[in-house]
Amino acid sequence: MGRFDGRVAVITGAARGIGFGTATRFAEEGASxxxxxxxxxxxxxAAARLPLVEGAKAIGVGADVADGASVDAAIERVVTELGGIHILVNNAGITRDNLLFKMTEEDWDLVMGVHLKGAFLMTKAAQKHFVEQKYGKVVNISSTSALGNRGQANYSAAKMGIQGFTRTLGIELGPFGINVNAVAPGFIATEMTDATAARLKMDVDEFRRLNAEANPVKRVGGPEDIAAAVTFLSSDEASYITGQTLFVDGGISLGV
Incomplete structure (x- = not known):
């Protein structure tokens, strides 16, 4: 028996990186x-590569999370093809890093649209089903950048906004059997952070080494580290936890 047998999990931005690692963990534990x-x-x-258990299914759905009609269609397709929805992980994200005086209005709007508006629209569409069945789990992906990071005014603001969004929904949706929490990753070795190294004209291995040295546990994280936290918060073991943000960052947010 897996923790998520009979459950349907929706993960946005999950074709690669943290999202795919999280989707893999859900599949391993029985979810469709x-x-x-x-x-x-x-x-x-990506869906075709998931290690599904017997009786579970996986689908790939194309959607723009910053567009309401696209989101509504995606959720309805999930419910129709997989038979319901029980878990939502708002992971989709982009970066458009720059110092404030160089940041364009488009850079700001794109990042806010995917991270904040995307989480808002996806959760609003999913909660209709969650409220009706008196059960649902939402996990929003924030970041240690929410605490402030040079060159990321848009991303930092969006990721701190995710934490406020999470706390508010914890209050609003708790009475309906819905838990809403957030995970704030630190440095995670993914294609996105490799692209940051390339933009900084740094060797990927050296970039990872420097980030490992900056935190107390002296290693970088992997998608599996975030997947472990997300699946715990999505499980019934975490039914008394809501409105919280869990930092999974090797201790970098401790400031030591």
């Missing part, structure tokens, strides 16, 4: 999984 991504082909290919 919907991978939602802007690129439907990539989403379908």
């Amino acid at each position: 999984v919907a991978i939602v991504d802007l690129d439907e082909t990539a989403a379908a290919e």
Whole structure:
């Protein structure tokens, strides 16, 4: 018996990186999984690679999380094809890093649209089903950048906004059997952080080494570290936890 037998989990931005690692963990523990991504082909290919248990299914769904009609259609497709929805992980995200005086209005709007508006629209669409069945789990992906990070005024503001969004929904949705929490990753070795190294004209291994040295546990994280936290908060073991943000960052947020 897996923790998520009979459950349907929806993970946005899950064609790769943290999202795919999280989708993999849900599949290993018995869930049927919907991978939602802007690129439907990539989403379908990722879904086909999931290690499903007997009786579970996986689909890839193309959707723009910053567009209400696209989100509504995606959730309805999940419910129709997988038979319901029990867990939502708002993971989709982009970066458009720059110092404030160089940051464009488009850079700001794109990041806010995917992270904050995307979480808002996906959760609003899912909660209709959660409220009706008196059961639901929402996990929003924040970041240690929420605490402030040079060159990321848009991303930092969006990720701190996710934490306020999470606390408010914990209050609003708790009476309906819905738990809402957030996970704030530190440095995680993914294609996104590798791209940051490339932008900084740094060797990927050296970039990872420097980030490992900056935290107390002296290693960088992997998608599996975030997946472990997300699946715990999505499980019934965490039914008395809501409105919280769990930092999974090797201790970097301790400031030591």
